[in-house]
Amino acid sequence: MSRMTALKKYQRLEAPGLWRERPGAQARDVIVGLREATLVLSDPRSEAPLTQWSLPATQRMNPGQMPARFAPGADAGEEVEIDDGEMIAALETVHRAIERRKPRPGRLRGVLTAALLVTVAALALFWLPGQMKSYASRMMPEPTRADLGDLALADIARLTGQPCRAVPGRRAAAALAQRLFPEAPPRIEILRDALGAPAHLPGDLLLLPARLVETADSPDVIAGHLLIEHLRAETDDAVRPLLDHMGLGATLRLLTSGAAPAEAAKGYGEAFLSRPPAAEPGPDQQRAAFEAAQVSSALYGQAMKGQSAAAETLVKDDPFALGAPLVVMSDESWLELQAICSE
Numbered sequence: 001m002s003r004m005t006a007l008k009k010y011q012r013l014e015a016p017g018l019w020r021e022r023p024g025a026q027a028r029d030v031i032v033g034l035r036e037a038t039l040v041l042s043d044p045r046s047e048a049p050l051t052q053w054s055l056p057a058t059q060r061m062n063p064g065q066m067p068a069r070f071a072p073g074a075d076a077g078e079e080v081e082i083d084d085g086e087m088i089a090a091l092e093t094v095h096r097a098i099e100r101r102k103p104r105p106g107r108l109r110g111v112l113t114a115a116l117l118v119t120v121a122a123l124a125l126f127w128l129p130g131q132m133k134s135y136a137s138r139m140m141p142e143p144t145r146a147d148l149g150d151l152a153l154a155d156i157a158r159l160t161g162q163p164c165r166a167v168p169g170r171r172a173a174a175a176l177a178q179r180l181f182p183e184a185p186p187r188i189e190i191l192r193d194a195l196g197a198p199a200h201l202p203g204d205l206l207l208l209p210a211r212l213v214e215t216a217d218s219p220d221v222i223a224g225h226l227l228i229e230h231l232r233a234e235t236d237d238a239v240r241p242l243l244d245h246m247g248l249g250a251t252l253r254l255l256t257s258g259a260a261p262a263e264a265a266k267g268y269g270e271a272f273l274s275r276p277p278a279a280e281p282g283p284d285q286q287r288a289a290f291e292a293a294q295v296s297s298a299l300y301g302q303a304m305k306g307q308s309a310a311a312e313t314l315v316k317d318d319p320f321a322l323g324a325p326l327v328v329m330s331d332e333s334w335l336e337l338q339a340i341c342s343e
């Protein structure tokens with residue numbers, strides 16, 4: 001699926017900033033890094049990621065004032081101050097690019113919407129709702145997918161509790177995403193309760209159960225779960241079951257306005273948590289994913305014996321059996337990740 005690649009001149013742009021992780025917290029010096037679909041805030045001394053924000057969700061809180069204040073959403077709590085003109089211009093350009101993708105109200109849109117509704121009414125007997133949802137899923141831009149993922153996660157959190165937010169653990173999760181998927185790091189969220197196995201949501205969002213993270217023998221095991229779930233997400237589009245839950249009316253509104261009703265995902269949490277996981281990728285695919293990420297597959301294979309048909313292959317055919325893979329994460333970061341739900 002496509003990402004926000006139109007602003008190539010700003011890729012890898014970095015600037016200093018002042019970050020507050022919550023209202024009233026002491027400001028902290030950070031390096032603000034603009035990536036393809038995320039904004040990464042890093043420690044200027046160690047260069048370790050502290051947090052990452054979704055670019056589509058990032059918004060300026062004080063238009064026209066300096067220093068510019070940005071946040072990962074109106075009610076996020078955390079924010080960063082930036083006075084670097086080039087970085088501010090880049091973020092404003094990203095915002096305008098996202099806004100341009102959204103249909104605007106007006107006469108032309110009204111005519112097109114009316115024509116679309118007439119056409120849909122005329123062809124309702126032939127163009128089945130399932131086909132319409134497939135079309136919406138194929139044509140949906142990345143910012144809309146991210147919005148749907150946030151809607152779904154908000155409803156799921158009714159049952160699982162809010163995603164774990166301890167700052168050192170979030171920093172470790174962001175670093176792990178960067179380590180495993182350097183070209184396009186996904187967003188990793190860890191949920192306290194009810195989630196029985198790794199899962200994924202629209203907007204490149206990977207979910208892990210807290211118990212899995214807390215009891216894993218090593219970061220290689222967690223890395224394996226993320227690699228396999230990322231493979232599942234590539235073949236199992238998480239948008240489609242969400243559209244099925246939203247129904248035809250909300251899907252039509254999404255097609256015509258570019259946004260789903262706020263209540264469209266209500267009740268999705270129960271359906272999501274009760275749905276069986278997507279089919280497991282084949283052993284060759286799994287082994288290739290470990291090799292590409294330079295992670296040993298043997299530890300994950302050992303942990304998955306009796307649960308995965310590929311476990312024996314991953315143990316026997318570890319691509320790094322005769323050589324050392326790259327370290328997944330430091331001992332300190334691993335302990336921080338395991339304690340992400342401590343607050």
